[in-house]
Amino acid sequence: MPGLTIGDTIPDLQVQTTHGNFKLHDFFSGSWTILFSHPGDFTPVCTTELGKMAKFSEEFSRRGVKLLGLSCDDLNSHEEWIKDIEAYTPGAKVNYPIISDPTREIIKQLNMVDPAEKDSNGTPLPSRALHIVGPDLTIMLSFLYPASTGRNMEEVVRVLESLQKASKYKVATPADWKPGDPVVISPSVSNEEANTMFPQGFQTVDLPSKKDYLRFTQVA
Template identity: 70%
Template structure:
């Protein structure tokens, strides 16, 4: 059975968390949500990551985006770990919930199992996975890192901004795009449509083919 991927509806899993019982669809509600897993509590890379996500809480709040962590340890363990996370990243407050998955059932449904890592008892561990879920409960972006490599939260913010813009307008973000840069108009938009949809105008790249498909414009 293929794993959860872009375009799939996120399973409506239910579990305890550091903020009470959570049913995933109810938690997402009508918001964009970032769901991110970690190989285990009291581990070095995960501690730095959860602290950095907490430090960026204001940036996610500005965008109306919810956060939800998942780790395979229990809620008591999570709450004890949060003390270390907040101490390691001074000034941060872990305000987002961390779901508990001691039986490793949720990480299976969310396609977050590391293919190589196992705990001392031989049980599978979560991968360092991240899904960005739209209000319609569909996965719009997935990032997967090995246990040895921490995520770049600035990149999470960048791709989130891209998704928020491209979900509202018929544009795409080119290579190395960052907020404030020009975007490109979707190939499905004709030149006549582009003039109406983008009254601010656009610039066409001059290409040897002579085709007018690489059109840059400012974010509407």
Template identity: 75%
Template sequence: MPGLTIGDAIPNLEVETTHGRIKLHDYVDDSYTIIFSHPADFTPVCTTELGMMAVYADKFEKMGVKLLGLSGDDVQSHQEWVKDIEAYNNGHKVTYPIVADPNKEIIKQLNMVDPDEKDSSGYHLPSRALHIVGPDKKIKLSFLYPASTGRNMDEVVRVLESLRKASAHKIATPANWKPGDPVAICPSVSDDEAKQMFPQGYQTADLPSNKGYLRFTDV
């Protein structure tokens, strides 16, 4: 579905949350922020996902990453739902705000609309979407899952580490990369530049083409 995507700035919406009214740009401030939407309160997969976000909250905080949930119900419903989320996840507290969107307007502006699923009033429900927003308020990465499939939080951590390294160095992370693995030096970096930028050294893969574009280093 067309709409907000990677490279676009999120709108500076003022939204009602379980922590009061916030403006999105003020909330993001100078941090990476994960904005994640869910079809509805008191539903099975959503309950496990918000609970797992609570479990990982300390890890995200240490990374300097903020969390912002969104579900298409009102604040009172969210507050009651949080009790179930915390009980199911062994008491891990939901310390992040959850945006209320009972009129399903915010999800349109954030491109988090499920094109197929509707509530009893005929409103389109939120999709199971996740945007990683950078300090510049722009979307750096988006995930979109069907309602039947819950997200993997280890993958969210992995891509965050990849994004942060790529923003700090002229590198990219290869397939199946995980934190601690070597990274690939961007092709735009010459060998001379690479020697200066990566004094720890790098290794070039021996390929049939004899083109030295596949260079790996540790950062």
């Protein structure tokens, strides 16, 4: 069975978390959610990452986004680990739930298993995976990093804003786009439609092909 990926619906799993037990659809429904997994509690890269997520939590909340972490250790371990996370990242509060998955069943269903890393018993470990899930419960984007590489939170914010703009307007974001930069209008939108949809105007790049497919505009 192929792993969960972009375009799939997040499965409605029952999970145990540091904020109580709930079903994923109840937590995800109606808002954007960032679901991110970690190889283990009390590990160096993961500690820095969860601290950064906590540091950025207001940025995500301002964009209407929930955070949900996952690590395979038990809830007591999570609670003790949170003390280290907050101590390492001063001013950061881990105010998002963290899923416990000691049986490793949840990471399998969420396609968050590291194909190479195993614990001392030979049991698969979680990858450093991240899914951005839309309000319709569909996976909009997935990152998969090896255990040795920590994620860049600025990039998570950047791709989140790109996805939100694409879902609100018929636009896409070009290479090296940053929030506030111009976006490109979808080729499916005619110039006539673009005039109506983007009253602020747009600029068409003059290309050797003389095709007017590269059109830039600003959106809020």
